[in-house]
Amino acid sequence: MLLTVCVLLLLVSPTLGAPLSRPQAKPRNKVLLVSFDGFRWDYDRDVDTPNLDTMAQDGVKATYVTPPYLTITSPAHFTLLTGRYIESHGVIHNIWFNTTTQEKKQYYMTQFVDEYWDNGSLPIWITAQRQGLKAGSLHFPGTAATYKGQRVEVNQVEPRFYDYSNETEWQINIDTVMGSWFSQKDLDFVSLYFGEPDQAGHTYGPDSEERREMVKQVDRTVGYIRSTAKKHGLTDRLNIIITADHGMTTVLRKGLVKEIILSQIPGFSFRDIKFHLVDYGPSGMMLPKEGMLDKVYKALKGAHPNLHVYKKEDMPGRLHYSNHPRILPLILYADPGYVINGLFPVQNSKGEHGFDNQAMDMKPFFRAVGPDFRKNLVVGPFETVNVYPLMCHLLGITPDPNNGSLDATRNMLVSHKDTGTHEVSKRSAQSNVFIGLAAVAGFLVVIFIMVISIYKRRKDNQSNIGQLSSENKDKEEVARKQTSL
Numbered sequence: 001m002l003l004t005v006c007v008l009l010l011l012v013s014p015t016l017g018a019p020l021s022r023p024q025a026k027p028r029n030k031v032l033l034v035s036f037d038g039f040r041w042d043y044d045r046d047v048d049t050p051n052l053d054t055m056a057q058d059g060v061k062a063t064y065v066t067p068p069y070l071t072i073t074s075p076a077h078f079t080l081l082t083g084r085y086i087e088s089h090g091v092i093h094n095i096w097f098n099t100t101t102q103e104k105k106q107y108y109m110t111q112f113v114d115e116y117w118d119n120g121s122l123p124i125w126i127t128a129q130r131q132g133l134k135a136g137s138l139h140f141p142g143t144a145a146t147y148k149g150q151r152v153e154v155n156q157v158e159p160r161f162y163d164y165s166n167e168t169e170w171q172i173n174i175d176t177v178m179g180s181w182f183s184q185k186d187l188d189f190v191s192l193y194f195g196e197p198d199q200a201g202h203t204y205g206p207d208s209e210e211r212r213e214m215v216k217q218v219d220r221t222v223g224y225i226r227s228t229a230k231k232h233g234l235t236d237r238l239n240i241i242i243t244a245d246h247g248m249t250t251v252l253r254k255g256l257v258k259e260i261i262l263s264q265i266p267g268f269s270f271r272d273i274k275f276h277l278v279d280y281g282p283s284g285m286m287l288p289k290e291g292m293l294d295k296v297y298k299a300l301k302g303a304h305p306n307l308h309v310y311k312k313e314d315m316p317g318r319l320h321y322s323n324h325p326r327i328l329p330l331i332l333y334a335d336p337g338y339v340i341n342g343l344f345p346v347q348n349s350k351g352e353h354g355f356d357n358q359a360m361d362m363k364p365f366f367r368a369v370g371p372d373f374r375k376n377l378v379v380g381p382f383e384t385v386n387v388y389p390l391m392c393h394l395l396g397i398t399p400d401p402n403n404g405s406l407d408a409t410r411n412m413l414v415s416h417k418d419t420g421t422h423e424v425s426k427r428s429a430q431s432n433v434f435i436g437l438a439a440v441a442g443f444l445v446v447i448f449i450m451v452i453s454i455y456k457r458r459k460d461n462q463s464n465i466g467q468l469s470s471e472n473k474d475k476e477e478v479a480r481k482q483t484s485l
């Protein structure tokens with residue numbers, strides 16, 4: 001009987017909380033991820049950047065962030081979207097290539113090769129959509145591709161010959177994202193890409209007046225992003241993260257340094273190479289012809305003091321650029337300031353990236369502002385693989401397996417947790433109270449029933465004892481009568 005009562009109480013107890021009203025869950029805050037391609041961590045030091053400064057006061061600024069190696073556009077952006085190192089997500093270069101046919105596709109055309117991007121890692125748009133959220137992307141690398149049959153639902157891919165520098169276009173794109181996408185379509189997450197100041201850095205060099213002018217344009221645009229968010233009433237429910245894929249460094253020219261020209265290296269011949277990616281800045285990859293790997297390796301290794309040559313399996317583990325079948329057997333990279341030329345010097349850029357991600361010039365900037373971020377906080381550097389788990393946390397979605405950790409960015413958040421978790425913990429605290437009250441009530445009822453039943457049993461026992469003794473008296477009487485007979 002007691003057991004039955006307890007079981008009944010356990011079944012009933014959750015409903016004891018029902019008459020009390022549950023707290024209203026705060027709506028999930030939105031997230032905007034912005035990338036200004038090639039914005040080096042210190043680009044705000046020699047230019048007035050009032051809008052970036054205000055954003056830092058209103059939110060969080062990292063001293064710098066560390067991009068993945070290879071420090072180039074498509075691979076580093078896909079790391080932002082997946083939280084994975086490049087050897088883990090497989091978008092290993094800006095160039096798609098086929099070593100058998102010798103075919104190569106440049107950056108723009110590679111955007112449309114689905115199987116290059118859809119390589120086992122899901123970008124955050126798809127993960128968010130699968131969990132019921134709405135996502136959009138404007139010009140961000142990877143936007144055009146289809147992943148496991150899904151594309152980012154709201155998207156804009158730039159036309160083939162697009163002017164990545166036009167400030168009016170930038171403002172039109174921001175109006176689209178804030179007005180149409182976040183406000184009208186009520187998207188939860190948008191990634192937004194700008195192709196500058198990368199181009200200015202390449203063409204004129206990172207120390208040029210043109211680059212400084214472009215940083216001013218970026219700064220005005222940051223102001224425009226924030227004022228447009230305000231105009232659409234989004235300020236209190238939109239977290240804005242602004243970062244970049246890599247930095248930029250000045251290329252040292254002939255006369256200043258001895259350039260790296262592979263064809264001039266004794267013992268090296270392009271005739272021993274089946275396929276190669278060189279003349280793309282400071283990094284290169286090679287597939288030697290059958291049986292030629294050791295010969296090519298020995299010829300190149302140590303041939304130039306600023307050229308690093310590794311067999312794929314010997315690449316330093318910290319670079320996380322080895323363990324993927326697309327990475328070719330021989331990897332070359334140059335020290336900052338140097339580029340790798342094939343037959344003869346054909347590269348004219350004054351600025352380059354693609355160098356070791358430990359080089360300070362390769363580090364991008366990072367800013368964040370919004371309802372879930374603390375204010376006027378400068379944090380130490382962290383790797384950009386950690387941006388993905390941060391965004392998933394802000395959106396309240398379960399991240400896919402990744403190389404990042406929320407521990408790297410948790411200190412940026414208000415109360416060290418986001419509103420989603422906060423609501424969950426508030427709710428669980430409340431339900432704990434309900435369960436506690438129910439348990440106390442149940443306990444009291446059980447005690448009451450026990451007391452009643454003990455009392456009743458004692459009473460029954462007493463009457464039983466009375467009955468028994470009167471029966472015995474009767475028996476004694478009979479016996480006495482019998483013996484007296």
Ligand SMILES: [Zn+2]
Pocket residue numbers: 037038072073074198245246
């Ligand atoms: Zn880039």
